[in-house]
Amino acid sequence: MNRGRITIMALSVMGLFAVRHFETDLFYDPLKPFFNGAYKLEDLPEINRVKWVLNLLGRYFLNSILALFLLHTIFRKKTVVQFSATLHAILLGILLPTLILLLHVYVPGDYHALFYVRRFLIHPLLLLLLIPSFFITNSQKKP
Numbered sequence: 001m002n003r004g005r006i007t008i009m010a011l012s013v014m015g016l017f018a019v020r021h022f023e024t025d026l027f028y029d030p031l032k033p034f035f036n037g038a039y040k041l042e043d044l045p046e047i048n049r050v051k052w053v054l055n056l057l058g059r060y061f062l063n064s065i066l067a068l069f070l071l072h073t074i075f076r077k078k079t080v081v082q083f084s085a086t087l088h089a090i091l092l093g094i095l096l097p098t099l100i101l102l103l104h105v106y107v108p109g110d111y112h113a114l115f116y117v118r119r120f121l122i123h124p125l126l127l128l129l130l131i132p133s134f135f136i137t138n139s140q141k142k143p
Helices: 003-021 031-036 049-075 078-105 112-122 125-141
Strands: none
Touching (some): 031 112, 112 125
16 A cells, blocks of 8 residues: 555544544534433423534535545545445435434433434444445455
8 A cells, every 4th residue: 555545544534533523613513512411301402403404414524525535545446435425325315304303303301313313424434334344345356
C-alpha cells in the first residue's frame, strides 16, 4: 500500500473522529443532552424539527462521504463505492422517515427505538459493517 492511500485513509478516519468530537459545535441535536441525562423520567425536549432534520442530514452526508472515501481507498473498486453509496441512500430513505415518525408517536419513558434509529443516522455504523463484508467477499473470490 502506498503513502497516498495511507494518507487518504488516515484523513478519512480522522475526519470521522473529528465529526464525532466536534458534534456539539457543528450540529444541532437537542436529543444528545436528553439521552445523556435521566431521559426515562422526562418528556422529549423542545425540538426545532426542520433545523434538527437538516443537521441530521448534514451529519449523515458528511459521515457517508468520509466513509465512501475510506472504502474507495481500501478496496479501489468502483462497484464497492457504488454499492455502498446506494446502501447509504436506501438506509437514509428508510431511517429518516422512521425517526420522524418515532418522534411523533413516542411514549414517554420508552425511547429505545428513537435512540437507536437516531444513533444509526448520526454515527457511521454502516461503515463498520461494510468493511468486513467487503473483505470477506473479496477473499472468497480469490482462488
